[in-house]
Amino acid sequence: MVEGDIVTGTVLHMTESDVIVDVGYKSEGIIALDEFRDVDGNVRVREGDEIDVLVQRADNRRGHLVLSHRKAEKMKVWNQIEDAFEKQTPVRGRVVDRIRGGLEVDIGEIGVRGFLPGSQVDLRPVRNLGSYKGRELELRVIKLNKRRGNIVLSRRVVLEEEKTKTLAALEVGRVFRGEVRDLTEYGAFVDIGGICGLLHIREMSFRRLEHPSELMKVGDQIEVVILRFDAEAERVSLGYKQLNVDPWTTAHDRYAVGTRVRGKVVSITDYGAFIEMEPGVEGLIHVSEMSWSSRTKHPSKLLGKGDFVEAMVLRVDFKARRISLGLKQVEPNPWPRLAEQYPIGSRLTGTVRKFTDFGAFIEVDSSIDGLIHISDLSWNKRVNHPSEVLNVGDDVETVVLSIDPENRRLSLGLKQLSDDAWEGFFTRHQEGDLVDGTVIRFADFGAFVQIEEGIEGLLRLNDIDEPPPSKAEDRLHLGQPLKLRIVRLSRDDRKVGLSLRAAEEGYSGHGESSEVSSVKIGDVWKR
Known part of the structure; x- marks a missing residue:
C-alpha cells in the first residue's frame, strides 16, 4: 500500500467510534465513524458495504492502516470538477448558505465548496438570494484553482444555453417538463429550460380554482404544453389541463x-x-x-x-x-297543494313575518308567505302602515282571497273576517238624512267628520256656511260635535258628502215642513 492511493475496501464491522475496513492488505484499515455521518448525524454506512478510501499511512501503532473515506470522496469530486471545467460540462451542487456577494454551494455533498456569484444565479437579477438555500442546481465551473481550493460557478451560463435550445424547440402543442418558479393570484410561472412561461390559472384545471396553490407549489416538477409563444419577445403561454381528459x-x-x-x-x-x-x-x-x-x-x-x-x-x-x-x-311543490287545502274564502292562521309600505307578509309555512295588502286590513279605518294594525310575530287569522300557484302568490285579507261597516251604513242611510258627527281633521277644501266608528264624511267649505269661509278652522274646531245632513252618497267610492248649512236650514228630505218639501239636493239655500 502506498500513501495517497485510493483503493476499494469492504466494511467488516463498526464500533462506537470507528469503522473497520478490509482493503486486501495484511491488516485492516480504520476510519473514524464521524466521516460517515450526514448533516443530521445519521451514519450512512453498514457492514458489508464497499467504499472508496484514501490510504493516509501504511500503519499505526496498533498495526492498522489509517484510511479516510471523506478525503477519497473529495479527491474524486475534485477530479470530476477538473474534468467538467476542461470539457465545459455542468456539475450539480446544493446551496448551503447565503454569503457576501452570492451563494456558497456544496458540490458532491462532501464538503467541496464553490462560490456562486449573485450575478450568475439567474438570467435576471435575483432579489432574494436566501430563497435558494437548500436548492440543488445545475452549474458550470467558470474558474478553478485547485491549489487554493477556489471554485467559481455559474448557473446563468447553463440557463442561457438551455434557453437557446428551448427557443429552437418551441412548437405549439409540444410538451415540456418544467419547474414551478413562482405563484401569483392569476397563475404560475414555469421554467421550461431557461424560459419562464406563464401558466394561467384558467389553463391549470377544468375545475374552478381560487388560487394556483390549490394545485401546485413552488419547486414542483410538472409537464406543460405550449399554447402560444413569441420567440422574439420570449413570451410563452402554457397549459396544464390540456394534458388531461376534458x-x-x-x-x-x-x-x-x-x-x-x-x-x-x-x-x-x-x-x-x-x-x-x-x-x-x-x-x-x-x-x-x-x-x-x-x-x-x-x-x-x-x-x-x-x-x-x-x-x-x-x-x-x-x-x-x-x-x-x-x-x-x-322537494314537492307546495303551491298546488295549498290551493286544494285552502279554497278561496277559507280561513287560515299564520305568523306576521315582516312589513312593507304596501302590506304585511304572513308566514303560512316554512316555504310559503301570503300578503295582506294594506287595503285589506280594515273596512273602515284609514291605515297608513300595517304596523298600525299588526305586530311582527303575531299569529293572525286571515281569509284566503286568491291563490296564484304559477306565480307563487297568496293574497290574504284581515278585514274580510268581519262585516263591511260601509255596506251597513249605505243600507241604513240615504241622501237627506240627518246624522251626528264629530270634526276629526281639516283639509284645504273643508273638514272630515266621523259619523260612525270607521265611517267618515266630507264637509266642504261651501257646505259649512254662506258665504263659504276661507278655511274650515275659521268656523269649526277639532272635536266639535255637529248635526249634519247627508247631501251626497257614493257607494262605489265609499264617500259621504255632508252639509252643515242644509242641516241648520231645516231640510230633512222626509217632508218635515211644507216650506222645504220641494227642495232638491244641490239647490242654493238661504235663510
Missing part, C-alpha cells in the same frame, strides 16, 4: 335533464350558487330555483361555500359548458 366531452352521458345530482358549493354570487358535480364540471343554481318561497333574496341565506347539496338538472348547453340546476325541484 370531462365535458362525456358530460352529456351523465347530466341529462331531470337527473338528480350531488355536488359541492364552490362559489356564491348575488344571483346564485355554483355547484361542482365532479372536477371540472359545475352547474349553477339560480336564486330563483333555490326555494318554492319567494322570500329568498340572496343565495347565502340558504347555502354556504363547502356545503354538499342534491339538485336536479333543469337545462343543459354542453357546447357552452353550462348546466342549470334546481334545488327546490328535489
Whole structure:
C-alpha cells in the first residue's frame, strides 16, 4: 500500500467510534465513524458495504492502516470538477448558505465548496438570494484553482444555453417538463429550460380554482404544453389541463335533464350558487330555483361555500359548458297543494313575518308567505302602515282571497273576517238624512267628520256656511260635535258628502215642513 492511493475496501464491522475496513492488505484499515455521518448525524454506512478510501499511512501503532473515506470522496469530486471545467460540462451542487456577494454551494455533498456569484444565479437579477438555500442546481465551473481550493460557478451560463435550445424547440402543442418558479393570484410561472412561461390559472384545471396553490407549489416538477409563444419577445403561454381528459366531452352521458345530482358549493354570487358535480364540471343554481318561497333574496341565506347539496338538472348547453340546476325541484311543490287545502274564502292562521309600505307578509309555512295588502286590513279605518294594525310575530287569522300557484302568490285579507261597516251604513242611510258627527281633521277644501266608528264624511267649505269661509278652522274646531245632513252618497267610492248649512236650514228630505218639501239636493239655500 502506498500513501495517497485510493483503493476499494469492504466494511467488516463498526464500533462506537470507528469503522473497520478490509482493503486486501495484511491488516485492516480504520476510519473514524464521524466521516460517515450526514448533516443530521445519521451514519450512512453498514457492514458489508464497499467504499472508496484514501490510504493516509501504511500503519499505526496498533498495526492498522489509517484510511479516510471523506478525503477519497473529495479527491474524486475534485477530479470530476477538473474534468467538467476542461470539457465545459455542468456539475450539480446544493446551496448551503447565503454569503457576501452570492451563494456558497456544496458540490458532491462532501464538503467541496464553490462560490456562486449573485450575478450568475439567474438570467435576471435575483432579489432574494436566501430563497435558494437548500436548492440543488445545475452549474458550470467558470474558474478553478485547485491549489487554493477556489471554485467559481455559474448557473446563468447553463440557463442561457438551455434557453437557446428551448427557443429552437418551441412548437405549439409540444410538451415540456418544467419547474414551478413562482405563484401569483392569476397563475404560475414555469421554467421550461431557461424560459419562464406563464401558466394561467384558467389553463391549470377544468375545475374552478381560487388560487394556483390549490394545485401546485413552488419547486414542483410538472409537464406543460405550449399554447402560444413569441420567440422574439420570449413570451410563452402554457397549459396544464390540456394534458388531461376534458370531462365535458362525456358530460352529456351523465347530466341529462331531470337527473338528480350531488355536488359541492364552490362559489356564491348575488344571483346564485355554483355547484361542482365532479372536477371540472359545475352547474349553477339560480336564486330563483333555490326555494318554492319567494322570500329568498340572496343565495347565502340558504347555502354556504363547502356545503354538499342534491339538485336536479333543469337545462343543459354542453357546447357552452353550462348546466342549470334546481334545488327546490328535489322537494314537492307546495303551491298546488295549498290551493286544494285552502279554497278561496277559507280561513287560515299564520305568523306576521315582516312589513312593507304596501302590506304585511304572513308566514303560512316554512316555504310559503301570503300578503295582506294594506287595503285589506280594515273596512273602515284609514291605515297608513300595517304596523298600525299588526305586530311582527303575531299569529293572525286571515281569509284566503286568491291563490296564484304559477306565480307563487297568496293574497290574504284581515278585514274580510268581519262585516263591511260601509255596506251597513249605505243600507241604513240615504241622501237627506240627518246624522251626528264629530270634526276629526281639516283639509284645504273643508273638514272630515266621523259619523260612525270607521265611517267618515266630507264637509266642504261651501257646505259649512254662506258665504263659504276661507278655511274650515275659521268656523269649526277639532272635536266639535255637529248635526249634519247627508247631501251626497257614493257607494262605489265609499264617500259621504255632508252639509252643515242644509242641516241648520231645516231640510230633512222626509217632508218635515211644507216650506222645504220641494227642495232638491244641490239647490242654493238661504235663510
